[in-house]
Amino acid sequence: MPRTTPPRVSVIIPAYNSMPELTKCVTSAIEQTLGPEQIEIIAIDDGSTDGTAEELDRLARACSRLRVVHQPNSGGAGGPRNTGLDLATGDYVFFLDSDDYLGPDALRRMVTTADENRTDVVLGKMVSVGGRAVPTAVFSHNQPRTDVFSSLAYRTLGCWKLFRRSLIERLGLRFPPYRNCEDKPFTAAAYLNADGISVVADYDCYYSRNRQNGNNLTRTASALVHRMDGTRLCFETVARYVEPGPRRDRIMRRHVEWELCGPLRAPLPREDEREARERFYPQFREWALRYVTDGVFQQIAPPDRLIVHLLRADRYEDLMTVARHAKEDETRGHIVDKGRVYWLHPFFRDPLKAVPDACFDVTDRLPVHHDLTDAAWTGDGGRLRLSGHARIDSLGPLEPSTRLILRPRGFAHPDLRLPVVVGATPYLPGAHTGDSPEPAARFSAVLDLDAVDSGAPLGDGVWDLHLEVHCDGVGRTVRLRQARTDGDGGRTDPAPRELRTTSRTGRGPTTARPFYTPHGNFSVEIRPTPAEPPCHVTEVAWDPSAPGTLVVGGRLTAEAARHRETMTLRAEDDTGLARETSLHCAPAGGHTGFTARLPVRELPPGRWTLTLTASVTPGADEPHAPVPVPVTTTLTGTRWFSASRLGRPYYAKPLPRGAHGALVLRVAPVRLTVALRRRLRALLN
Structure with missing residues (x-):
């Protein structure tokens, strides 16, 4: 049966000589709980020679949602990912590497999170399989809506995330043709332009593993020649989208630590001497001069400060000495001088090296x-x-x-x-x-x-x-x-x-x-010390005989019962517009019970917070604080038709609690296209 509605997610799988891991990868996308009509899978065989092409074709014969594209080898994952992007039709795009696989409920959770919080990028918790390194700090807790300046999201720049496709197309994002670091500029640009980022940390979404044959691109393309273009583009992307200042410094710090200083301690000393001096060192020095501001310099660790200082000072030989002895110098002790603690590196206060003390100051970094x-x-x-x-x-x-x-x-x-x-x-x-x-x-x-x-x-x-x-x-x-x-x-x-x-x-x-x-x-x-609230809510429910009417019931304290005429049920929207309705009171089992009926169907569209309020009672200095109408798990959404609005259907549904735990109702017209789409999905399923 041909697809009648666009999919929610396009899963893009670049594959090159990916056997035997490929089968589990693709199967994990096919078996997602999000539902068959919600997902399209686009697998791109990038000129494989090990049976990957045949396995993709076999899987596609059994799954109509799997589309396979065969193309000549492009030399990296960026090319096939771009092919997938050109074909994608989903509301969201998820990039799944052929080495890895998804948890069964991963896409449903991420799509739900993006929909509910209107975020453009969702990070699903990553899990290491077989010892492959994965980020962990960002997944310490769920983050419904955040950004790169108030979270650790920018510490993970791999593209294994859910992206809103409209964001990708608005920015014209595609992967550069590099063998390594091709995904970092892509993800960085998406992060820095996203309208919100979400983190799903309470479910294992993405399982990352090393291939049995050890030919992961991160291993086979680890030399500096494969990293330089991607690193340059990372710096340029940040400079393009973030104005100079503390916010840019915070983002640049990540690239200075990982893409600039990291390679100088490991890959550079292994390179050919001439290549290192004439090809790579000048580029690293240019980045240090252009992008490492004083703000970034103060944030990075002393070993990185030392590297940056030597780059700025154009001291190649000293830099290589520091790089070659980096591991043994890490274990050197400290010295305390005038309330500051310094790293006892061989260059510390060596008059021949003349390196500033700030490059060795660890005072603010000692645990x-x-x-x-x-x-x-x-x-x-x-x-x-x-x-x-x-x-x-x-x-x-x-x-x-x-x-x-x-x-x-x-x-x-x-x-x-x-x-x-x-x-x-x-x-x-x-x-x-x-x-x-x-x-x-x-x-x-x-x-x-x-x-x-x-x-x-x-x-x-x-x-x-x-x-x-x-x-x-x-x-x-x-x-x-x-x-x-x-x-x-x-x-x-x-x-x-x-x-x-x-x-x-x-x-x-x-x-x-x-x-x-x-x-x-x-x-x-x-x-x-808070005074006793004037009332206690015991019932919140929709009136089955009057569509769109909310019934709130409970009991009043003795003091409030004497001034019951001052009590109202109040609904207030985000603009300050308020609607109030009186309480109907009657004796009930030794106390005064109350019932209030709120015609929600008469409220304009918006977010309405519900409280019970009382004006000043005789002898009181100030009014009672509003009593929040509590959120209940039994209260669901409701719908009605509005005769005054051309018979259009409207709905009201409870949202996560508002200020002080009060019930919040969203009132809005039903989007007919969305309702029709859901009805079609239900019929097809």
Whole structure:
């Protein structure tokens, strides 16, 4: 049966002498849970001689969605990928190398993520098979919508990702004809122009493996001659799409570390001496002069700073000496001088070499090993006791000048610096001591939240805790965090505690909430103790007898029941437009129950946040905070026909919760083409 609707994804597989891995690769694309009508597979045989062409033809005879193209060998993966792009018709494109394979649910998850978050590029979690290196840091957690400046996405420039095809065609992106590094400029350009990037980290999407015969292009085309053009294009791509400044420096840093300094430590010393000096070295030097700004120089590690300095200074012989001894020089120790720590490289303060100290300064890069082993209230007041251990790698014991820092998050207030007790301090009862740190690395502190700010109580807001670690006269400040987790992978927060009101003149009760962030960082939130909400929601459902009408029910507190006429169910959209409906109240089992009916069908299209609100009650200083209508798993979407809008169908569906956990409804007209497409897919399936 011919295809009636465009596919969601075009899977492009470049193949050259790919047996026996090819069969599993193609089969993994055919068996995707996204569905047969949602996928087209375009496999390009790039002049194979090992049976790859015959295997593709065999697979295509059994699968109408697999299109096979045979073409003369192009010498790299870029050529066949471009052939696939010219033929692709899907909303998205996914590049799958013939060595690798997909998890069964990979494409469905990535397409759903791109659709829901309207992102142009989706990274699916990569898995190593047989020891092949894959990126891991970017896949530490799901990221529904991010970009290259606020994530680690730019650290992986392989093209094994889901790309929105309209982005590729708008930019006119195609792969350059290089044997190595051909995918990095392509992915870089897509990243830097994407309207959002997503990361799927909770499912193994892409399995990367080495070929049995060892002829992966990354191995057979590893010489510098195959890398130079791609590296040049990487630098030019960043310069083209990102204006000079800190944002460009952040992106350029990746290429300076990986594409400039990396090859100078490994491949360059193995090259022919004449080729290295006359062909490759001048190009590396040009990149160092043109693209390594002072901002980039400050961000890179000392070994890379040394390489960049020697390139800028045009010192070829010294550069080759550094490159040839890079591994053994990595293990050299450090020296502390005037509060700074330096790498003891042979060139350090050698008067004949005259290399600036900045090229060897590792102070800000020495790891700080620390752990908040316990946090607990002590006594009846607002005294919070902390204990843990900390040390700076390669340096001596903690010094008494070590300080705890409370830093306000998002509001103006000076940092609060507090002393800690260092040395053989005892752990709190029940504290974790499994790491058995040296006594000289231990610390403890007591925060009196009622008097911590020069005798005044800690102000309202979130305060993040940092530790300023001092060892051998060297200071490093780190975010105070707890490394260990509970059995379920979380951490146990100390219970919230109401603080004394006597020291807070003119203030009502205040609550301190110590908590760990998802990454284990420790913070304290100070907020006025909330009053009891005027109502409790127990029902959220669509009225089966009145299409497009939402019913919200629950009970009122005794105080709210006395002023029930002030209570309303409020729907507010993103522009501030609001609609309110009154509550119908009646006695119910010893309390006052309420029901509110919201005619969602009368709301204009938009995103509407639902809350229950009450005006000021007699004797109260300010109105109650809005009570969010909670999100329920049982509430689904609904549809209706609007007579006032030419009988057009509309829908409302719940979205991820909004501010303070409130229910958000999206109201919009049904896109008839989308509805028809879904109906056809259902019939065909």
